[in-house]
Amino acid sequence: xxxxxxxxxxxxxxxxxxxxxxxxxxxxxxxxxxxxxxxxxxxxxxxxxxxxxxxxxxxxxxxxxxxxxxxxxxxxxxxxxxxxxxxxxxxxxxxxxxxxxxxxxxxxxxxxxxxxxxxxxxxxxxxxxxxxxxxxxxxxxxxxxxxxxxxxxxxxxxxxxxxxxxxxxxxxxxxxxxxxxxxxxxxxxxxxxxxxxxxxxxxxxxxxxxxxxxxxxxxxxxxxxxxxxxxxxxxxxxxxxxxxxxxxxxxxxxxxxxxxxxxxxxxxxxxxxxxxxxxxxxxxxxxxxxxxxxxxxxxxxxxxxxxxxxxxxxxxxxxxxxxxxxxxxxxxxxxxxxxxxxxxxxxxxxxxxxxxxxxxxxxx
Ligand code: FNR
Numbered sequence: 001x002x003x004x005x006x007x008x009x010x011x012x013x014x015x016x017x018x019x020x021x022x023x024x025x026x027x028x029x030x031x032x033x034x035x036x037x038x039x040x041x042x043x044x045x046x047x048x049x050x051x052x053x054x055x056x057x058x059x060x061x062x063x064x065x066x067x068x069x070x071x072x073x074x075x076x077x078x079x080x081x082x083x084x085x086x087x088x089x090x091x092x093x094x095x096x097x098x099x100x101x102x103x104x105x106x107x108x109x110x111x112x113x114x115x116x117x118x119x120x121x122x123x124x125x126x127x128x129x130x131x132x133x134x135x136x137x138x139x140x141x142x143x144x145x146x147x148x149x150x151x152x153x154x155x156x157x158x159x160x161x162x163x164x165x166x167x168x169x170x171x172x173x174x175x176x177x178x179x180x181x182x183x184x185x186x187x188x189x190x191x192x193x194x195x196x197x198x199x200x201x202x203x204x205x206x207x208x209x210x211x212x213x214x215x216x217x218x219x220x221x222x223x224x225x226x227x228x229x230x231x232x233x234x235x236x237x238x239x240x241x242x243x244x245x246x247x248x249x250x251x252x253x254x255x256x257x258x259x260x261x262x263x264x265x266x267x268x269x270x271x272x273x274x275x276x277x278x279x280x281x282x283x284x285x286x287x288x289x290x291x292x293x294x295x296x297x298x299x300x301x302x303x304x305x306x307x308x309x310x311x312x313x314x315x316x317x318x319x320x321x322x323x324x325x326x327x328x329x330x331x332x333x334x335x336x337x338x339x340x341x342x343x344x345x346x347x348x349x350x351x352x353x354x355x356x357x358x359x360x361x362x363x364x
Contacts, residue, residue, distance in 0.1 A: 005335075006291045009315035009328055013084075017318050020171050021083035024201075025314050028258035029163035034266065035258035038289030041266035044359045045298050050344030059347045060337050064306045065152055065228055065249060065283065067124045070100030071333045072348060073296060075325075076257075076287045076310035077128035077154065077232075079108035079201075082179050084317040085324075090119035092313055095325030097123030099333065104128050104154055104308065107141065108192075110175070112182040117148035126152040128232065130159065131217060133210045141183065142225050151228075154252070155221060158233025160211040163260040168199035175200065218246055230285075233260075235270045237277030240284075250283035257288055257310050268299060275303025293335025300348060301356040 003009050014022060028035025060071035075096045082088030089111035096103035097120050105116055107130045116125065127145040132138045145153065167173075175181070180189040192204045210217075222229060231243050232252040243251050253271050255264050267288035275284055286299045287308040299307045309332070316328035345351050 003319065003327070005331060006312045006315065006328060009312065009319055009324070013315040013318040017084065020173060020176075023167035023171055024080075024165075024173055025078070025084070025311060027165045027167040028262065029165055029260055030262035032258065033263050034255055034261070037266040037269070038255070038258050039291065041268045042289055042291075042295045042298060045268070045356050046359055046362070047294060047297065047301075047339070047343060048355050048357060049342055050355070053344035053346070055341040055344060055346050057346060058337060058340055060333060060340065062305065062348045064102065064285075065230075067102070067151065069102060069124070069306070071336060072300060072304075072306045073290070073329065073332050073336070074102035074285075074306060074308045075104060075313045075329075076254075076308040077104040077106035077156075078257075078310045078314055079106045080110050080175055080179065080181075081106075081314065081317060082110035083176065084314050085321040087321045088317070089116050091322035092317055092325050093120035093123050093125065095313075095316070095322045095329060096120075098322075098326055099329040101329070102126060102306075102308075105150075107183060108181055110179045110182055113141070113144050113150065114148050115182065117150070121149070125150050126154050126230065128154040128156060129221075130156055131210045131213050131221075132208050134208075135210075137188075139224055142221070142227075144183075146225065146227060152230055152249070153221070153225060153227050154230045154232050155218065156232045156256070157213075157239075158235075158254070158256050158260050159205070159209065160213055161209070162202050162205040163256070163262070165199065165202075165259060168201060171199075173199040173201055215242060215246065218243075218248070222247070232287075234274065235264060235267075237273045240274045240278050244278055244281040248282055250285060251278075252285045252287055252308065253304065254287045268295075268302065271299065271302045271304060278303075290332075293332060293337070293339040296332065296336045297339045297343065297345075297351060298356050300351045301353055303353075305348075 093103040127150040228249040230250040234251045285306040286304040316325035
């Protein structure tokens with residue numbers, strides 16, 4: 001069967017991935033209310049199309065932190081991608097490069113910073129960072145990212161501890177024993193392959209991640225690197241304003257794919273108030289629930305300049321590695337281009353806030 005949309009790729013992944021991996025990739029926290037909201041909140045928004053505007057010469061391109069990208073969709077950091085395909089992060093990063101966009105590598109990757117840099121030298125690569133209790137180790141990761149050509153650090157700010165994910169607890173989730181957390185050596189690389197009571201991932205995080213992290217640590221990070229900093233996981237205008245005041249280059253409005261705090265808002269619900277508060281002082285991106293071209297257009301209308309996808313790229317990997325992710329990104333690009341044309345937009349700059357309204361407007 002030809003897979004022609006992101007949901008087709010997810011259906012395919014459900015058939016081919018082992019349960020341990022599929023559940024880990026798919027789940028959200030607790031009752032998964034926010035997981036559903038991330039999708040449903042997009043469905044509650046309506047696009048008001050303008051017509052008769054000559055859209056024959058269209059461009060989907062834009063610029064992110066000074067990097068031209070061919071369309072405003074990048075790949076979010078997701079841990080342990082070799083559970084989806086033997087080439088894991090290497091394939092995903094190459095596919096993002098082939099699509100002319102950004103790849104973000106997770107700290108908890110099954111391929112190292114150095115391996116991905118070698119496999120995808122021309123991809124715009126950003127490195128997602130978790131702050132470990134061991135600050136020397138954390139600073140070492142930053143140095144390695146600088147040395148191997150990573151263009152920005154994406155500090156995840158919504159994970160002082162990990163969310164409660166029932167499926168991982170039920171499965172006693174572990175990384176299969178032939179895989180490693182490749183950015184580390186010894187115990188830090190292997191610890192996650194052994195789980196005692198609950199999810200191995202939660203055990204790992206609770207032991208090693210620094211839950212004292214606070215805004216001073218952002219200043220610490222700024223003091224040890226010249227790379228631009230992106231804060232991922234902001235959901236309130238208050239926190240966005242603190243980030244802007246600290247001189248952060250960009251934020252990702254994100255709820256971590258609904259895997260952290262259940263019942264927090266969908267990212268797209270949180271976006272408009274944040275965009276208003278930030279008022280152009282830094283770039284704003286969004287991830288969470290992007291599954292079709294119209295979702296991208298809605299996020300851009302409501303204040304994001306770029307969106308990222310996590311699970312859709314994993315479904316592409318599970319299908320056919322690099323080719324599969326390329327196909328997923330192509331589908332999103334084509335659907336976005338079509339959405340531009342059908343709303344009377346020739347470029348991303350033509351997308352206007354007033355083109356997107358909440359469905360309640362029609363039910364008064
Ligand atoms: C994630 N996410 C994530 N975020 C992060 O900062 N570091 C990480 O290691 C991971 N790992 C991870 C694993 C898996 C399996 C998923 C699904 C997600 C969150 C990720 O970057 C992103 O915020 C969401 O995936 C976006 O939502 P969608 O596109 O999956 O709906």
